[in-house]
Structures are given as structure tokens and as C-alpha cells.
Amino acid sequence: MPVPPSSSPSAASPLEAERAHLAASRAALRAMRTETEALNIADVTANWVNAEVLAAEIEARIASLADLAGTPLFFGRLDFEHAIDEDGEHGRRFYIGRRHVHDGDGDPMVIDWRAPVSQAFYRATKADPQDVALRRRFGYDGGDLTAYEDEHLTDPAEGERASALLQREIERPRVGPMRDIVATIQPEQDELVRAPLSGTVCVQGAPGTGKTAVGLHRVAYLLYAHRERLARAGTLVIGPNSSFLRYIEQVLPTLGELEVRQTTVQDLVGRVEVRGTDTAEAAAVKGDARMAAVLRRAVWSGVRMPDEGVVVVRGSRRWRVAAERVAELVRELMERDIRYGAAREALPQRIAHLVLVQMEQAGEAPDDRVQNAVARTPAVKAAVKAALPPVDPAKLVLRLLTDAAFLAEQADGVLDADERRALLWDRAPRSVKSAPWSAADAVLVDEAHDLVERTPSLGHVVLDEAQDLSPMQYRAVGRRCSTGSATILGDIAQGTTPWATDSWAAALTHLGKPDGRVEELTQGFRVPRSVIAYASRLLPSIAPDLSEATSVRDAAGAFGIRQVAGVGDVVAACREFLEREGSVGLIAADTRAPALEQALKEAGLPCLTPGEETTSGARLTLVPASLAKGLEYDWVVLDEPAAVVAGEPDRRTGLRRLYVCLTRAVSGLTVTHAEPLPEELD
Known part of the structure; x- marks a missing residue:
């Protein structure tokens, strides 16, 4: 003791x-x-x-x-x-x-x-x-x-x-932002924190197993052990949303690391302004890995084999490269599978090299300066532009989404007719800037940009809540660590997007890290045993292949189910928890949040929104179910589980969302309901 x-x-x-x-x-x-x-x-x-x-x-x-x-x-x-x-x-x-x-x-x-x-x-x-x-x-x-x-x-x-x-x-008690776990790291967590920099590690972690903390402490450890290397190459933490980033933003500074950038996938690929939304069908197609093949075709679709040769004038002499020879150079570059921009940079030098060969055969002695001068001549520039015209990634994606004939040509044999129809916009915008880009569109633009010009790679990337990414989003993250390594954190049972992954092996392949090792954390430290046992009733329906989580903690009286008559009873449950020490989270279906906010206001109970915990001393947070992932509170009141399930496009996704909401409590959970509970919880 x-x-x-x-x-x-x-x-x-x-x-x-x-x-x-x-x-x-x-x-x-x-x-x-x-x-x-x-x-x-x-x-x-x-x-x-x-x-x-x-x-x-x-x-x-x-x-x-x-x-x-x-x-x-x-x-x-x-x-x-x-x-x-x-x-x-x-x-x-x-x-x-x-x-x-x-x-x-x-x-x-x-x-x-x-x-x-x-x-x-x-x-x-x-x-x-x-x-x-x-x-x-x-x-x-x-x-x-x-x-x-x-x-x-x-x-x-x-x-x-x-x-x-x-x-x-x-x-x-947890009041305010997430704190470090440096004093409580467990042996299995420490092994992951100190894993070598050279390898990519994927952590499948049940709720409360500390996978987010493991990822953040791993960044701090790698910066300690490999500071010079990572100072040059850079590190990055990617979270699911800005509320989550505000919640975790103080962990690394308390560990002495002040320079690590933290962002979301949407901000990471922010080459266009996102102002639109997709239907579920369109989002699923845009997130499919097959779109990479469509974009590659589209980027190279403008290539034209020359009909005329290139004539370079140097002083009083003319040097000619035949059209067939220029076409051979273009085909060679295409077969090398290099980026389009690299091909446009290489072609003028290759044409210039053929001119220099002719000069040498004629008895001249040109050097590299002459070759560079030839590569910059108007004739060579014109030939390159004609064969490999410039590609603007955003304009290219815009054309795919608005030109049915162009999309059909590039997606032939890759996407079926229904999928192509789902991609097409109802009407074309006047410009790239005015286009109603969605978050999935921004990822496509980022992919196209990488096909033209290589995305710089960082030394290490930590990706949290990774189960929710689409294959195309995985590719976008993978580009940022193509020559580095990654730490992938997630829980397949908590996947709530239409494209949520069911396999870490597939996710790592999309990321470009197929050899990454997968480690599973099943012993929880945050969620009380009675709470995680209740939530685990959903696992057979949402992730039957996962091991059931256990907990080292058994808090007496930590869990209860209460049938209520209305929002007044929900407010009363919050008030009971506020009489105890620690933070309180009221989690509800997004559609019910406004009514609950009004009820709390009328009851004189001020509430925060997720992320505001870092700047306010108030203890009660009203959390829409869609934002609950990754957050934790000492005491949680979960309002109307059936409404949480009904708020998603399909039942399995709804049950996964409910699983997330049920597992946010550290000390106690009260489930309130007027409607019958989902049958999976019986």
C-alpha cells in the first residue's frame, strides 16, 4: 500500500x-x-x-x-x-x-x-x-x-x-485535455512504444487499452532515440478530427516534445477547399483503391506521339531528331512507370542527348552545358509540350467528375456504369475554385498531384483511429511516409465509415507497408470491467474475429441502465454524476443533441462541446455520437442507444457507433432509454 x-x-x-x-x-x-x-x-x-x-x-x-x-x-x-x-x-x-x-x-x-x-x-x-x-x-x-x-x-x-x-x-479524475500515461505504461505497451524506428507497427486496441497514448509516447520515444534523423525527416500525428486533436494536443509538450505537427487527413490533403458532401454511394466509389488506376490513366491520357521531328539550330548548323526516335523516348519513359512530371523533366534532356551524339559524330566536343542549352531551346520545349502536355491535378479530377465521356474512357474495365454515374456531378462548376469539392474529392486531387510530382516523405507518421480510413486515404497517408515508417492505431470494432476496414493486412497494403506487424492490445486499463463486458455483447455483430476485451479494473457501482420518461430524467442522471469528482460526458445521437442542450440550459447546467475541455474549467460536455471516438470522461451518461444506432446508414455501422459510445467511461456509465434497447444488448 x-x-x-x-x-x-x-x-x-x-x-x-x-x-x-x-x-x-x-x-x-x-x-x-x-x-x-x-x-x-x-x-x-x-x-x-x-x-x-x-x-x-x-x-x-x-x-x-x-x-x-x-x-x-x-x-x-x-x-x-x-x-x-x-x-x-x-x-x-x-x-x-x-x-x-x-x-x-x-x-x-x-x-x-x-x-x-x-x-x-x-x-x-x-x-x-x-x-x-x-x-x-x-x-x-x-x-x-x-x-x-x-x-x-x-x-x-x-x-x-x-x-x-x-x-x-x-x-x-479526468478534467481537461488528455494527459500522458508515462507513469503507468504497462509492459506490453512499453514494447510497442520502444519498437524500432525502421518497422511499421499496427496496434489493434480494444477500448481503454491505451493505444492512442501508446502512439503519442512512441513519437516521444523515437524523437529521443533518433532525434537527428527525425529532426531532418520530420514526424507527424494524424487524428480523426480537430476536436480529437485539441484533446490530445498537450500530451507531447508535457513529455518535452514541442515541435511535432498534428493534423487530420482532410487538412493533410487540403489542396482544394472542401465545401461539398457526397452521397454514401459516391463516397464509397471515390474511396475505393481502384480510383488510383483511373487517375493514373487520366494523368497519362494526354500523351501524344509526335508526327514531326525536332530540329535544333546551333550557330550555322541544324540538328534533327526524327519523330520516331522522340516517340521511342516517350514510350521508354512511360514504361519506366515514373511520375508524369519526372517524365516531362527527363524528355528534353534525352532529346538533347541525341543531338549531342550527332554533334560528337560530326567532330564537335560538346559538354553538359551544351546539353542543358539544347534542352532549353524553343524547339525542344515545344516538342515536350506537344508530347507530354502539362497536367493540373485539380483540373484533371474536375474533368473526371464532370465529363462523362472522359470518365468512361479512363474507367473502362475498372468501374461499372453505376459506379461511374455515382461519381458524376449534376452540373459542372465554372472553375476549380468554385467547385463543390468533397473530402473524398480532395483525396483524389492529392493522388493526382502525387502522380505528377512526388509527395515528400516524413521520417515517421502516427495515424490514429485508422480503422475509419478509405483505401485512398490510406494511400494519401502512405505517401507521407513512403521512405519512413508508421505507427497505425485503431480498432476494427469501432469502424463507423462506409469504407471502414475489416482487415489490417489490407489497410497496411493500401498504406504501402504490407510488411508492417500487427499487435493486439486486449487488456484495458481505462474502461471498468462491467462496462466493457456489457459493450462486448455487440462484438459478435460488429467484429466477430476480434478477441473480447478484458479490464484490470472493477469499479463498484460503475454501470447502470435506467429507463426514463424524457430528457428531464437524462438531465437528472447528469446532475447525479456532477456531484462526484471528475469530468462528465453526456453522449447522444446527433439528432437528439439540440434538445438535450436546451434541457441542460433550462436546468442551469452549463455544458461544453468536445475540444472545449482544454480551455474551460466546466465539467459537463455534451458529445454528439459522431464525435465521441477517441474521447474519455470519468462519468458518462449515454442517451437512447437505439437512436444512436438509427442515426447511421446501416445497422452494423450503427452498432459500431454504439460500441464507441458505450466505452468512453473511466469510472462509471449510466445508459438512459425510453425506447427499447437494441436486441444485441440483451
């Missing part, structure tokens, strides 16, 4: 010693920041550009050394049986925290949780102590150290037992 402050010397002395080390560590961190702020770089750089870069790096370093008063500087301690180094240079005791802190002599006072020596804090067990004699966990109230708990891993007299402090940290 945790050891709290007391008047007993046996209890107080170790605790006071730990508090003294915390105070000394905070003082050392302040000294590190002060030392960095005092750096004078006036005469250490060769030019103003280097000075600006160095100044920016110092500013980032200063920001990373901030002491967050309400955040524990360290959360654990390891006492090893032996010194880490054989020569005894590194000692046996290490404090594990969110960042590295050293004293004035450079000796570590806190070790970064990502350092190799810290791994034992998460993975050592009685069966495999990894040379750890003592593992100590610390309990905090805000930034004040209030308790500690010891595990003697090499003591045979001490049995295996659950950590009360670990349990308390998991159950600590």
Missing part, C-alpha cells in the same frame, strides 16, 4: 528524503534553464543565418526546460542490485521522470523515461527482475509528493501484488 505522510519517523524519514530530492531536482532544472538563457552566441556563428538557427534552437531548449508546477518531475525510482557500469561510474539508484535533469557536476538527478536504463521500470517483474532490487512508485497531489510504494523484486518473501498507486493514477 502507498505510504502517506505521518508523524511516524519510520514513515516520514524516507518520504522527507524523497521530497528533498524532488526539491533539489527542481532547483537543478531551474539552474539548467538559467544557464541556457545566459548563453551568449554573439561571436560563435559565421553569419546571420547560422545565428538565427542557433537562436531558435536555444529558444526551443529553454522552452523544453520549463518546470511545470503541477506535473511530477519524477514518478519512480529504481535501485539496482549492481552498478550499471562494471567500473562503477554509474550508480545503482535512478529516479525516473519525464525529462533528464543533472546537477552542476553533470551527474543525473532524474533520468528520462525513454533512456535505456528506464526500461526496467516498466518491464521488470518478480519472475524477471532485470537486476532491479527495488522499484518505488511515487504518489502526487498536483506537484507535491505525498506517498510512495515499494516493490522488492528480488525478495522471495514478498509476493506479486497490484500497485495501489498505479491503480490510483489510472483512476485519477
